[in-house]
Amino acid sequence: MAGNSFGKIFSVTTFGESHGVAIGGVVDGCPPGLALSEEDLQGDLDRRKPGTSRYTTARREDDEVQILSGVFEGKTTGTSIGLLIKNKDQRSQDYSTIADRFRPGHADYTYEQKYGVRDYRGGGRSSARETAIRVAAGGIAKKFLKTEFGIEIHGYLSQLGPIKAETIDHSVTNTNPFFCPDADKLPLLDEYMRDLKKSGDSIGAKVSVVATNMPVGWGEPVFDRLDADIASAMMGINAVKGVEVGDGFAVVEQKGSEHRDALTPDGFASNHAGGVLGGISSGQDLLVHMALKPTSSISVPGKTIDKQGQEIDIVTKGRHDPCVGIRAVPIAEAMLAIVLMDHCLRHRAQNANAHSSTPVIAGSTD
Amino acid sequence: MAGNSFGKIFSVTTFGESHGVAIGGVVDGCPPGLALSEEDLQGDLDRRKPGTSRYTTARREDDEVQILSGVFEGKTTGTSIGLLIKNKDQRSQDYSTIADRFRPGHADYTYEQKYGVRDYRGGGRSSARETAIRVAAGGIAKKFLKTEFGIEIHGYLSQLGPIKAETIDHSVTNTNPFFCPDADKLPLLDEYMRDLKKSGDSIGAKVSVVATNMPVGWGEPVFDRLDADIASAMMGINAVKGVEVGDGFAVVEQKGSEHRDALTPDGFASNHAGGVLGGISSGQDLLVHMALKPTSSISVPGKTIDKQGQEIDIVTKGRHDPCVGIRAVPIAEAMLAIVLMDHCLRHRAQNANAHSSTPVIAGSTD
Amino acid sequence: MAGNSFGKIFSVTTFGESHGVAIGGVVDGCPPGLALSEEDLQGDLDRRKPGTSRYTTARREDDEVQILSGVFEGKTTGTSIGLLIKNKDQRSQDYSTIADRFRPGHADYTYEQKYGVRDYRGGGRSSARETAIRVAAGGIAKKFLKTEFGIEIHGYLSQLGPIKAETIDHSVTNTNPFFCPDADKLPLLDEYMRDLKKSGDSIGAKVSVVATNMPVGWGEPVFDRLDADIASAMMGINAVKGVEVGDGFAVVEQKGSEHRDALTPDGFASNHAGGVLGGISSGQDLLVHMALKPTSSISVPGKTIDKQGQEIDIVTKGRHDPCVGIRAVPIAEAMLAIVLMDHCLRHRAQNANAHSSTPVIAGSTD
């Protein structure tokens, strides 16, 4: 497969440009018998969609997803599931001025060089608009994981510029436009973002996702480790520049006696590993962090070149998020769900009869 | 494919346990006509192999690789390349005491739960011994990338515990047992490691890899982005807990005006992106960092459970690296080479006729 | 990937049921710069679509395909191509009586047992309606192969029941509703089909496809041979029970001295091989035959069981082709085109620099 598919047994293949007729995709490998309707997917799409607050792009899209196949009488049938979201508010005229120039920090230059041609309208295929289909596909995976295993997936903004969430309260996350789990930081975020908008600049962010009630045993070493596939899934989200599992880069300065999580009859005594040992889920909470770069489309003037290689000034107009990291929260949740569901099915394939005589201990006691 | 293959067009499939008869693999998709012999691969294997200094495990292996097929009269033929390394110094008796217990921080527990059975000798399949074949396969990719494009791949230890390399001098890296590129830090490292060994503990590390002379255009969005595949490759190396491209987690606190790399007629003015834009190589140097956890096998006593779920004390004997990060340097280079070669071929497949009318600018001027 | 994708570099992933909202798919891996519009695809869709003659099902579908992405200003961009065909004339009520019974010769029983549930309306996913998307995807491949290499792909009905085409005249094939290349056999076919319809029975057929102007070198041994992938593609078409390349089953009684095609300075002296040697295209015409079983939905009464395992009588009503083989002609062409395009790109990936010093001889002199 060329690069528009993700997953080996449970997979999603997407298509669609920012300003085309529609975006869509095919989810393959979903087990039959799962209760599913558009409503199961719409909630996360609404969380991701633009135009929901003054801190995200003013582009308005309903992002209404249609399930075109694979569901019959309210249940999945085991056949491939077609997903479609029509594009509405496209305003291509905003972008015509950038047809012959390369916005710095964007994929304009690399798409042009790779393919010799590009749909420049709103970033074309490289636009984050495409991730709406990932969110829809992830909604299917979330439903499956919740129904079959009680797995919950919680994403949140753990840092925005200098402001760090210190309390992680999942009940707070979805009550504010920042997906911030720390109620105390909301006024700070509000003020920071207001100033940022005024300055015309943008800011990076750190997003985290945790999966609870994880089974032991998912992950296919030595290459298709659970954490390796998660790293690919997260680094494959627009603007992500770093991925961590568990303690992540903090391990560089840790001692072995400090890092390794002791096993006890009552479960792991800590969770530095972030829920993966040897590429296989340990039953501890799965904990993933990612770093998202600041939006490159800002109204602060910059230098770039045009298609003839001539230097020009650039000021990106149009409607853009001052912090793309915020809306990445539901995308990160969706990608984690897709990875987990794929690995659940892959594990089942090979290990349907595998029974350890060892008792499964509980996850982290943290 | 189950999880023992990596790569879509240029791929490596590995087999072998730490204390089995041999480890080996199959490299598929190598173009014909590449001059290749065992000597091309042995150098990196020697860099990775145990027993080379007092800071790595005392296990002694020749790690002599045999090319069993795919090369005829000194050149690759386009057919699959069989690789074999026999195991010699196995000392399985060292490990028999851990057959019924789970070493904390290791994959013992997860393998047991996943498969219901495990080869406990030296970690079996989860041992880093398996990575020798990755290094051999990476050697083929390195040769190809160097021959066809002049691409150079340099790995180095950028941090060990609290000690950071501040000068990156590739001519220094391979002159010391730490793969440290900063000559000034060698005495510090020597002292730190001596103390560490005495304490019986271990330490984490940060390893970096850079590829220079990169072409523009490699990477297959939206999922098989160059950086996504790199993230998978690196997170798939034993002990890695975090991966960064370019500025990595530093972007969280960066402004857009600060992060985005301006394009100029003479090339990019900076390289915050680390050589990838929109998942496609930009021609800038490709820069990747990873965090490796401290070795879990230490002689500091710890708590764990046995197969019956009973609490027991554990002290790992045997021969182990106090910092597994060090030997990861050639492994990280190998995996980067494999990803790049795979993407080179994938790019060729789809874009053989793609010609942008845009001039290719030089890489980073940094 | 679960089973709804075909192809490794150039791939198509399909979705959709016979009586759902729409059928569709994603074509991935198409090189950029190919001139493409819906009109390029509609011609073959019209050849495949039902309701075009009195010998095919009376179901009427416009089968109007929409390209939703991957094409910009009339050319492919190298990104994934979304395809959609809305279902119109569904008449689900015709099928409600078969919800609890298994039509013999159909996939009703196996889908029910495999998935535990099935969309029984018109065969659901197992309906040949799904192949319309294969035809659309194949249209893209045909355009590419024609533009880049001058390859022509001609399918035809080579036998229907006892009536065999003896003259293969491609200019005749598309002038008659049977896709028969032998003008002399048209009155016979007409009479045979009229009698068949009267009897309420159905008949099998043999369909052939030939590709001319083939390059040498496509095919990836040892498993992904060109002929192996063709066999999969053809056997994967509904109702196909046999596939032959070149002389096919006739080789069983051939001597080696008779079968092997001599190479001469002017080309191959014959084409018993059908254009493939060792799984790689030889430059001879590629010749493939397939056998299609008679339609199982007939008005001749039969025996079957219901979901409770009770014996019942069955008479299939509804609108059905008395010979499904006829409409398979454009499907077989499409699948051959998809295989060839995929192998073209795969060959390019690995062998971009491979240059034999041997002169390429012309194809078959037949």
Added chain:
Amino acid sequence: MAGNSFGKIFSVTTFGESHGVAIGGVVDGCPPGLALSEEDLQGDLDRRKPGTSRYTTARREDDEVQILSGVFEGKTTGTSIGLLIKNKDQRSQDYSTIADRFRPGHADYTYEQKYGVRDYRGGGRSSARETAIRVAAGGIAKKFLKTEFGIEIHGYLSQLGPIKAETIDHSVTNTNPFFCPDADKLPLLDEYMRDLKKSGDSIGAKVSVVATNMPVGWGEPVFDRLDADIASAMMGINAVKGVEVGDGFAVVEQKGSEHRDALTPDGFASNHAGGVLGGISSGQDLLVHMALKPTSSISVPGKTIDKQGQEIDIVTKGRHDPCVGIRAVPIAEAMLAIVLMDHCLRHRAQNANAHSSTPVIAGSTD
């Protein structure tokens, strides 16, 4: 993956040339806990190996397979299984005369054109020697299918030139060097082969494989149908030019009322389908036939060209089977076993919880 892998969950990747150091492969995806040793595989290797009778090539190979990994204390561990067979009797000198010429009917010309280089010794990678690893891998699959489901796989020679087996008695098959299941035809075969050897010519053959005790539900429509994957597996065996499932090409002249297999409370009333409906196993016996072309290496003189494109005479010396079809019997069995095991695991992955309320009827009553 380039073309040297087969299977998606249970897969085999092979390497090795006819006259290299060794041939080998990696089997990935085998479930843990399967009792396995070299002895389980050696029996079929002995059936396939050359030099067993005067009707096969005089080349003598022990074909002794070594399991290098993936088995611990007599059971599979779920990790990849390395397989190795050393080449012994190579006699490369026999082949040196053909370095610069293309044997008609062989892959010499196409390999040279594809790769620009080829290992001409004994056909290199295109030699049937490579299939020994398929037989070893198939042995693992056979053991699994037999242990888990009681599935038996029987291959046999159903026709050799004009001589057809009329009685299928599996107890006869392995008692004679032709794998012929019809004891009455043995004298005829003996005489025919003696005359053939005298004439220096070769003959084609038809080989059949049947799998009994098949479960219902294996196969992944719409592309990865069980029969499509079988077609690929069989057409991918050296010399195969045609594949049939069930009635195969006979369906061309069948009526629907004649072909469709009635379902009865006691099972299917017949088995024209050959065990597959809609690409999914029906529980009937799985029946596959294939046509193998006559050996191209014969001592009857022929015409060909050399690397300069000049016409030359060719007489193939060396040691060759006058009927390659005979030794294909264990290869066909192995490939069928691999396909079935892969589909068993794929089915499990997606349908672990799928339960039809429909009673499973017995297979064919034939």
